[in-house]
Amino acid sequence: MKKSLIQNFIQKLRDFTPLGIRQKIGPVIAFVLYVFNVYLRKKRKRPDVLSIPETVDLVVEKNMSVIRFGDGEISLIDNLTLAFQKTNEELSRKLELILKSNRDGLLICIPGIWEKLNGFKSYAYWFNMHHLYRHGHVWKKLLSYKKKYGDTNMTRPYLAYVDRSNSAYVFKKLFSIWANKDVVLVEGSKSRLGVGNDMFDSVKSLQRILCPPESAYDKYEKIKNEALKIDKDKLILLSLGPTAKVLAYDLFLLGYRVVDIGHIDMEYEMFLRKADKQIKVSHKYFNEINERDPEDCCDEKYISQVIAHIE
Structure with missing residues (x-):
């Protein structure tokens, strides 16, 4: 930008x-x-962002597709490099386009950080405050004050919040999105979403397309071409950083239902453990605590779900 x-x-x-x-x-x-x-500045314009429960309810009730924006995407738009995705002019340009899009059936989600931050734990309180200080001008240029956004933390309803009473409800509601559905998950090769927990126990079937865990956008055309082999009656879930936003948008325009679920698996793991901070989980990549080389996963069920591996 x-x-x-x-x-x-x-x-x-x-x-x-x-x-x-x-x-x-x-x-x-x-x-x-x-x-x-x-x-x-009580009269200043603020983006209209649904609460986390409202966001999840809307997605479920309207069968909406979802693309979520957070600090990583905004950093890329602001020409900064992430630990797991280097700066790419084309990627940044596409992220801008998607954030500004307004299409029926597609819910764009952004952080709900525009009012008082008292509901956040101390670390998230200061992180969000600093994020607005550094990148508030980017949000201001790209957001519409006539549009209603979902909360990007719909998939992260636990760790950052003082009041966690809605967490169980939100996870249960999220899992209902893919209950009894044929699902294809596009994820980083070391992410292993749902392995070792019950997140996907309710699906009719689950297949996985594994992608590079870092700088996945370098392989975007290969990833997209593989995704285009998926039948349109299947639900596509994506957990692939900023690359997921572009892929989700392209697939949505072609008639797929797509839901960008991001870090939901690690958030759910923290919820199950009643953790108060991010901790390592066996076999799972977690860039936020610099766990970038987890041990291999030999789970037979997981291996059987892999239909493609793009390196």
């Missing part, structure tokens, strides 16, 4: 500021801006 002169100046100033100083003054600036925007 092209930046204004002021944004370019701020970025250059930031680049020349020693990391130690940035780490001290960054949170202070972010907090001041947060207080100003939320408590003093």
